[in-house]
Amino acid sequence: MSGTPKLWPDDAPQDKSPSNASSGKARTELVPVELRVNGQARTIAVEARTTLLDALREELGLTGTKKSCDRGECGACTVHVEGRRVLSCLILTAMQHGKRITTIEGLEQDGKLHPLQAGFIDRDGFQCGFCTPGQIMSGVAVIEEAKVGWPSAATPDVRKPFTVADLSHPEIRERMSGNLCRCACYPNIVAAIAEAVPTG
């Protein structure tokens, strides 16, 4: 079967020295990575397989970002990289050199909660709180995405321009579908985000 991608265990030939980078040493050695996390320059050394989620929690002590499914299914690990919401459990830290990362710990400014953090409290947008950091990081991004005119699967006609004024409850529900809440606080989460949308 020449030409078949050899990426599967029983499929892989035993010859293991085609390149230096694939040697056993290279696969476990620590890679230095410089990040800008919540406005601070941080340098850490991680294995290539270390996810951004594990680096944030284990290397940088930022345990606000939660580890739940670890498979990109629940959204609990949502952070912002270069201002965009992403799933830190599916990101390799070694690929983030020089990137600007924001976690839930970086949202408050001068001891004052981000409006959406305050909104989750006002609207009772959580019970156990485990999914909340991911919900809030996602919600902050949902508003930013709407501001720059991104449509969603809930948008009736994608051919037309979208504005933040179109960010209805059904729009918010669709845009937040990547964040699961076992306590099912969804109505209050949607309400908190809707109230944080700038008007006028």
Added chain:
Amino acid sequence: MHPFAVSRVNDVAQAVTVHARDPHVAFIAGGTDLIGLMKDRAALPEHLLDINGLSDIDRIEPLPGDGLRIGALARMSDVAANLGVRRRFPMIAEALLSGASGQLRNMASIGGNIMQRTRCAYFRDEDDGRCNKRRPESGCAALHGLNRNHAIFGWSEFCVATNPSDLAVALAAMDAIVIVQGSTGERRIAFTDFHRLPGTTPERDNALDRGDLIVAIELPGCVEARGSHYLKVRDRESYEFALLSAAAAVATDGSHIRSVRLAMGGVAHKPWRLTAAETALRGIRLDDTAGLKSAIATSFTDARPLAHNRFKVELAQRIALRALQTAGARA
């Protein structure tokens, strides 16, 4: 995850060379499928080649004749938000927005999207059971197992899995072209030839060989593109792979169909063009529901449902009809 190395490559030719000479190397862009496969031990590359530094292959550019060229590293969210894509090829934006979640769409690249592997639960199973796609010649647990989500067209005794990409269905309908850089230079692969049927080698999803790197996808302009729609049906309303989906694009003379493009997802190992229906639909009035139905039915005479997905044969035709009517209203 198993230990592996990762290195960055900044030049397409170098990326192709490194990949071509080492069977343990895998390209990584967004990583949204690959990292999941690695966590499930369904892919065990020893060396990841980070291609995110490759320049000039993340752009969305117009082509002559109302077409578009989408760079392979463009992110799903950027392509879906692009007004040119939304106006010229609404079904492409709709297909992208119907897939994954906001977070994943920010990460996943267009090239990676069409490379994603099946969501067949037996293939993804960490316990590494019988799956010819995961482990050649180990058998197919889905053939006589739980196969509600599986194929009704084009399957073999070796594999009954479906392709999970929404985008791929729309690209098949639009006769997109995959631009590939390989060891022997650049190749242009017609989208309907990109993904394979399983046959006796389901471990191969597509036409790519070692050393091949997708650099762009071209969408040629066509008369049906602006009157197009992507309809996805699933067990949850959002953030779920398709049970079935239809991509329809129509050109009309005001009331009758002049030409139509129809492709379906969730029915086969590759996006499935309804070519018989496309021919039969020409000349039919868009408000002649019975006529549309019987024309669509011509593509389902060779459907071969499995034990748990017989319902798909009827449901698929209803979805094709609804997608066609919505597209027709835009034409």
